[in-house]
Amino acid sequence: MTNLTDSQRDELAGRLAARRQTLRAEVQRELANSDDPRIVGFKNELAATEDWVLADILADLDIAMVTRDIAELAEVEAALARIDDGSYGTCSDCGQPIGWPRLNAQPTAERCIACQEKREVRSGRPGHPTL
Ligand SMILES: [Zn+2]
Numbered sequence: 001m002t003n004l005t006d007s008q009r010d011e012l013a014g015r016l017a018a019r020r021q022t023l024r025a026e027v028q029r030e031l032a033n034s035d036d037p038r039i040v041g042f043k044n045e046l047a048a049t050e051d052w053v054l055a056d057i058l059a060d061l062d063i064a065m066v067t068r069d070i071a072e073l074a075e076v077e078a079a080l081a082r083i084d085d086g087s088y089g090t091c092s093d094c095g096q097p098i099g100w101p102r103l104n105a106q107p108t109a110e111r112c113i114a115c116q117e118k119r120e121v122r123s124g125r126p127g128h129p130t131l
Pocket residue numbers: 091092093094095096111112113114115116
């Protein structure tokens with residue numbers, strides 16, 4: 001259940017898809033410039049693959065310079081998957097619709113503000129600016 005209009009959802013989907021392209025390009029560029037021996041073996045596969053299964057492998061390698069991009073990429077992919085399966089815009093914890101202002105500011109948001117804040121208190125992570 002979501003309170004987004006079709007055009008709002010389409011706009012966010014477009015922005016997420018664009019962000020995915022940017023992040024993929026960024027990761028590939030960073031890897032291409034790396035001489036980390038763990039990466040060298042992946043370079044050809046990365047250049048050749050359109051499906052992004054290697055992201056999991058790269059995440060496991062925990063390569064500092066791409067870790068943040070990979071993490072964001074995973075969030076973007078997850079959001080796009082939720083758009084596909086129709087669960088996008090619904091809080092994964094309480095099932096309430098996530099408001100347009102929050103999604104507009106953070107299209108990868110998976111939870112409503114209340115649930116996100118609860119999680120951050122529990123996990124002890126510093127809070128993100130919320131909307
Ligand atoms: Zn919630």
